Amino acid sequence: MGGLITRRLRNDAAGLRDAAALLQSGALVAFGTETVYGLGGDATNADAVARIFTAKGRPHFNPLICHYPNADAAFADVVANDGARRLAARFWPGPLTMVLPRRPASAVALLAGAGLDSLAVRVPAGVQDLLAAVGRPVAAPSANRSGHISPTSADDVFAELDGRIAAVLDSGPCAVGVESTIVDLCGPTPTLLRPGGITREDLEAEIGPLSEPGDAIRAPGMLASHYAPNAPLRLNASAVRRDEALLAFGPPLPGATFVYQLSAAGDLTEAAANVFAGLRALDELVRSVGLAGIAAMVLPEHGLGVAINDRLRRAAAPR
Ligand code: TXA
Ligand code: MG
Secondary structure, eight states: OOOOOOEEEESSHHHHHHHHHHHHTTOOEEEEOSSSEEEEEETTOHHHHHHHHHHHTOSSOOOOEEEOSSHHHHTTTBOOOHHHHHHHHHHOSSSEEEEEEBOTTOOSOGGGGTTOSEEEEEOOSSOHHHHHHHOSOEEOOBSSOTTSOOOOSHHHHHHHHTTTSSEEEEOOSOSSOSOOEEEEOSSSSOEEEEOOSSOHHHHHHHHOOOBOOOGGGSOTTOOSSOSOOSSOEEOSOSSOOTTEEEEESSSOOTTOSEEEESOTTOOHHHHHHHHHHHHHHHHHHHHHHTOSEEEEOOOOSSTHHHHHHHHHHHHHSOO
16 A cells, blocks of 8 residues: 655654754654644644644644744744743743734744634743754644544554654653643633643642633633543543453552553652553553453542543543
């Protein structure tokens, strides 16, 4: 069978050069950030941005996050306010995305922002060399097919997008494991649009109370069903059936045969780094062994647990 061959690039000088050149030419390249792997394209190239949606099989033009090597580059495309500057100084590079008013002079393609007046910008850790080499904002949603589990390794990206993108820059497994926290700073009070790698507690310590989004202004791409394995997923399980695989947090429920341990010690940072890999592994196990589904144990609803539970609820939502 013929078709596009997706190259695996090493995360060394030659690999970075190739990845940057491909992105500058309008090709799509997936790369690891500290959160998950992103499916990158030149944000100033409308054609490249359109192909991101095609490669993901995204039904709608949801707005994408633009990635930058540093805050100065990010704030060239959006108007920063005091809160934004404080958050940037404290958390960038890191798993935080800010939604801010887009500058009219910004070269970011309108399609990348889905035509909104605002733009989501982020300075991720671990990929600044690539972003600096590209020299343009890079639009990057998570590098999975629409609705699927987010990828946290290069192999995950190949499982999702092989033959649909030019290359994957393999920088190993992602350290944080859940997507960035998204804060909307356009209005009078900052609003938490998506829980993620930076906790609400950390943000509020820096800029004071965050408001919850009204339903209408929730991040437009945040569908109820998302991150979905093929297998049915049952949450907050207090017992596990013989025909279920168990997603464990701390000592596994008695009677479980197939267990993926998120964190034996009950550590939320470790659990976040493992949650998407765990869903992926158990999904494959359910399929190959012929089990009925996945049962997930209870995780505490504080700190990084908020982001993990958010992803698990979406993975379990009816489709
Ligand atoms: O950690 C991450 O943020 C990863 C890595 C690759 O950077 N990216 C990521 O992108 O999670 P994606 O496309 O899967 O999620 C982007 C979210 C969507 O829910 C989208 O609706 C929201 O960001 N978003 C983007 N621009 C926005 C805007 N102007 N206003 C409100 N929400 C926005
Ligand atoms: Mg995503």
